Amino acid sequence: MLILSALITGVATGSMYGLLALGFHVTWAVSRTVNFAQGSSMMLGAVLLYGLAVTHGWPGAVAVAVTLGLCGAYGLAIERCVVRPFVARRSDAWLMATVAVGIVLDNVALFTFGKEPRGMPSPLTRHTVQVLGAGVYPLHLLIPAVGLGIAAALALVTRYTVYGKALLAVVQSPQAARLIGVRVETATSAAYVLSTIFAGVAGVLIAPLVTVSAGMGWVFGIKAFAAAILGGLDSAWGVVVAGILFGLTEALVTTLLGSTYTNILSFGIVIPALALMPHGLLGRAGAQRV
Amino acid sequence: MPSALRSKTTTRSWPALTMLTMTLVALALGTGSIQAADPVKIGLVAALSGQSAASGEAITRGLTVAIDEINAKGGVLGGRMLELVRRDDESNPSKGVTAARELIFKEQVAALFGGIDSPVSLAIVPIANAEKKPFIGVWAAATGITRNGANPNYVFRVSAVDVIVDKGLLQYAAKTYGAKKPGLMLINNPWGESNNDGLTKAAAAQGLAIAGVEKFQTEDVDMVPQLSRLKEAGADSIILVANAAPAAQVVRSLDRMGWAAPVISHWGISGGRFVELGGPGASKVAFVQTYSFFGEQNPRGKHVLELLMKRYPQVKSPADVIAPVGTANAYDAMQILARAIQAAGATDGPKVREAMYKVGRYEGLIKTYDPAFTADNHDALNENDYVMVRYTDKGEIVPVKGK
Numbered sequence: 001m002l003i004l005s006a007l008i009t010g011v012a013t014g015s016m017y018g019l020l021a022l023g024f025h026v027t028w029a030v031s032r033t034v035n036f037a038q039g040s041s042m043m044l045g046a047v048l049l050y051g052l053a054v055t056h057g058w059p060g061a062v063a064v065a066v067t068l069g070l071c072g073a074y075g076l077a078i079e080r081c082v083v084r085p086f087v088a089r090r091s092d093a094w095l096m097a098t099v100a101v102g103i104v105l106d107n108v109a110l111f112t113f114g115k116e117p118r119g120m121p122s123p124l125t126r127h128t129v130q131v132l133g134a135g136v137y138p139l140h141l142l143i144p145a146v147g148l149g150i151a152a153a154l155a156l157v158t159r160y161t162v163y164g165k166a167l168l169a170v171v172q173s174p175q176a177a178r179l180i181g182v183r184v185e186t187a188t189s190a191a192y193v194l195s196t197i198f199a200g201v202a203g204v205l206i207a208p209l210v211t212v213s214a215g216m217g218w219v220f221g222i223k224a225f226a227a228a229i230l231g232g233l234d235s236a237w238g239v240v241v242a243g244i245l246f247g248l249t250e251a252l253v254t255t256l257l258g259s260t261y262t263n264i265l266s267f268g269i270v271i272p273a274l275a276l277m278p279h280g281l282l283g284r285a286g287a288q289r290v
Numbered sequence: 291m292p293s294a295l296r297s298k299t300t301t302r303s304w305p306a307l308t309m310l311t312m313t314l315v316a317l318a319l320g321t322g323s324i325q326a327a328d329p330v331k332i333g334l335v336a337a338l339s340g341q342s343a344a345s346g347e348a349i350t351r352g353l354t355v356a357i358d359e360i361n362a363k364g365g366v367l368g369g370r371m372l373e374l375v376r377r378d379d380e381s382n383p384s385k386g387v388t389a390a391r392e393l394i395f396k397e398q399v400a401a402l403f404g405g406i407d408s409p410v411s412l413a414i415v416p417i418a419n420a421e422k423k424p425f426i427g428v429w430a431a432a433t434g435i436t437r438n439g440a441n442p443n444y445v446f447r448v449s450a451v452d453v454i455v456d457k458g459l460l461q462y463a464a465k466t467y468g469a470k471k472p473g474l475m476l477i478n479n480p481w482g483e484s485n486n487d488g489l490t491k492a493a494a495a496q497g498l499a500i501a502g503v504e505k506f507q508t509e510d511v512d513m514v515p516q517l518s519r520l521k522e523a524g525a526d527s528i529i530l531v532a533n534a535a536p537a538a539q540v541v542r543s544l545d546r547m548g549w550a551a552p553v554i555s556h557w558g559i560s561g562g563r564f565v566e567l568g569g570p571g572a573s574k575v576a577f578v579q580t581y582s583f584f585g586e587q588n589p590r591g592k593h594v595l596e597l598l599m600k601r602y603p604q605v606k607s608p609a610d611v612i613a614p615v616g617t618a619n620a621y622d623a624m625q626i627l628a629r630a631i632q633a634a635g636a637t638d639g640p641k642v643r644e645a646m647y648k649v650g651r652y653e654g655l656i657k658t659y660d661p662a663f664t665a666d667n668h669d670a671l672n673e674n675d676y677v678m679v680r681y682t683d684k685g686e687i688v689p690v691k692g693k
Contacts, residue, residue, distance in 0.1 A: 005514045005546075115339035117535055119567040128546050135514075135546030210511050211341075211535055211567055219509075255515040259507045260478065 005134040006255040007248065012140050012209065014247020015147030016042075019202040020224030021231060021239035022151060023195030028233045030167050030191040033083050033094050035075070037102020039221020041196045044105060045071050045203025046212045047113045050120055060123075068200050075196030079189050102221075109214035117216075122208035143205050144244075150198065151240040158236070167191065223250075226270050232279050246270075329373040330366055330637055332357070332624070333393035335386050335414065336405025336429075337561075338378035341508075341535040345406040345561030348613035349428055350376060352620030353403060355597040360628045367631065375399060379410045381533075386410035387417065394423050400637035401426060401627055403620065406533070406561045408432035408481035418444045422639035424646070426627060428619040431455060431556070432484040436668040444643055446663055448623040448656075448670040449615075450557065452481075455578055456488030458676055459554050460496055462576065463527050466690075467552040471501045473525030475516060475540055477532040477558070478505040485531040485556065501525035508536050513543040521549055530555040530575070534562025541568040541575065552576070561613055565685040573681045576690055580675055581618035581656050583608035584688055590655045594621055609686040619671075622654040626662045626670070 020038045027034050035041065048070055052063035082101050086094040124139035158164030166182040167190070174184045203217070210216065223246060231242030250266045257265070334353060338346040357372045365371045375397050379386035386407070393399045394417070401424040404411040411430040418425035419440040427435055427447035436447045463469040474489055476482035486503060493500050501523040504516035517540070520528065528544075528551050530537055537559045544551065555577040565572045583595060598605045598617070605611055626649055631637060634645035651660040662670040679687045 002515055002518050005512075005518070009512045009514075110339075116343045116563065117341050117567070118563065119538070119569070121569075125569075128548065130548060135548055137546070211538075251512070254510075254512070258505070259510050 002255055006251040008140050010248035010251030012143045014244035015144040016202045016206050017224045017227045017246050018240035018243025019147050019198050021228035021243045023198040024228040025236055025239045027191045027195045030170050031188040035078050036098045038199050039217030040102035040105045041199035042203040043217030045200030046207040047109050049204050050212045068197050071196045071200030072193040075192040079192035113214055117211035117213035120207040120212050125208045154236050230270050329371045331373050331375050331397050331399040333399035333402040334376045335379050335389045337381045340381050342406045342533050342561040344613045345616050348616030349620045352617035353624050356621045356624035381407045383409045383413035387413050390414045390417055394421050409479050411435050412480050415445050424642050426623050428623050432481050446668045448619045451669050452484045453488040454673050457492040460492050462678055463554045467527055469527035471499045472527045472529050473501040473520030474503045475528055475530045476505050478507055511539050513540045528553045533558040534564045538567035541571040545571045565681045573683050576678050576680050578676050579615050579679050583611050583614050618655050622656055
């Protein structure tokens, strides 16, 4: 029963890492840049949903839609104002710039949302279902479904639609892509909008299980990045699988050894894993025909 | 010497210089007399942000209404006003230590008050004793804060003491729920350790068997593993020691497991938004307090409620007094400290410390102190001053029958 409960929690948090890592993958695949502060984007989703649904009492569906829309707008702003200026000058400082923006966002949240963690009520955490002796919230089942669903949708879009192929073509060769009519700038912006929407979805989903606070995204973001590296930044399925594995590892270590060892062992496992598979679980070296 | 280099001071500028010097001397002498009306600064190092921010605000309010009351009657030491200087320790011992040093050396406070976090208070204790600065606890309950082995001991406390609380929690569990084999769920920090010690000894003394001792971290979200192990060991009740956020996750985990074991808790949960974070199970938890603003109040209690309602308009009734033990403990502690400063006739640390034993009878909020402190006992409250309470669904703290 202990192990089953750990698996349920692990798959849920792991799907969250996977969603955040998908955000890393999407922007990396298109532009070879990432918003390193994905954790802050996740926090933005949770905090906005709290503000709209709880503080202002908007109906749930409307609040979620508006939250995700605002997260997407935030992603657009990041790409336009923080990443593009540096990439245009062939500078790598976009990495630190995104970190800086993340810190600023965290502190703005501290001033506006407040300095206390708050609880997010949700119809999906009101009752538990007993499955083989372990208590499960409906939310625990929804989270992996959404995470894997988004990953599948992304894979389908990139492989089978023109837009998806255009996105991948951009990273192969921006000049060639331009020559055949793909707008590189639009593709990059679209990728950033998608990545912050994914993070927002993660924030909205995980909020009822944890507490909503200005600092909630920081550690999530780091772990998601570790999962993204582990899974191979070039592979959508790789990062999602790696995220879920990371979450499962954390949950099992907590259950069997105690939470003092969780971070040490989870991050510690990433190192030999990368030593054995330097391109990540499902990434591979070299070009990929689109 | 070339004329350009010759000093410009001629006989004609001497009067100007003399005037300037005399003005400066007059100012210097003048500031000597201004110093007599200098405020007496009182320091507070507490959690003003994070999961226990409510506790910091509650302590601030208790100190503030006491200070306002004392200042309205003319302050201390012949007209010196009391002034509260606060710093946020963010529940972090290193930040608490830095804050304490800043208050002692830069702000030159006459005395320091502490906040909810025992690890922070335990870290400040050596500094208070080394710098001979009275340090008064108004929430943190770890036994070792006041019983720290120092002589002279500059640390006092108007608050619960773990070793006494632990006896009370187990007695309540046995009497109200017929508990024979409690399981301990403790936060993994010095406060949890202090209670591990106290609970184990009290259980032995009361003839109860401890089913098991499980620990968890502040950031943990899922305590099902620990609770499952306690359940498998045959625990019939849970004794919980943690602050609001992790305690809320314990209650949520119990909810998820569908295990209806009675939960008897220490008071860390009352320092934050426990009901909001913990969900429906939160209002079933019985916990300890040193004071309740509900029910029949003594004259001082009615008076303090009035002061609170006047100073903080959002407080319209006892239900709006957040984290009430912080306010109650802090109010009484500040009144006792002011009387000690008055009796000492100075803000000098060693003199104030000595005067704490000489305060005499004070009919306070929580009880009548006569005296508050003696050389053997730096804790003003004991088991007769505790009440057992629980939260309603709206987050109000109400007494339970039983203790």
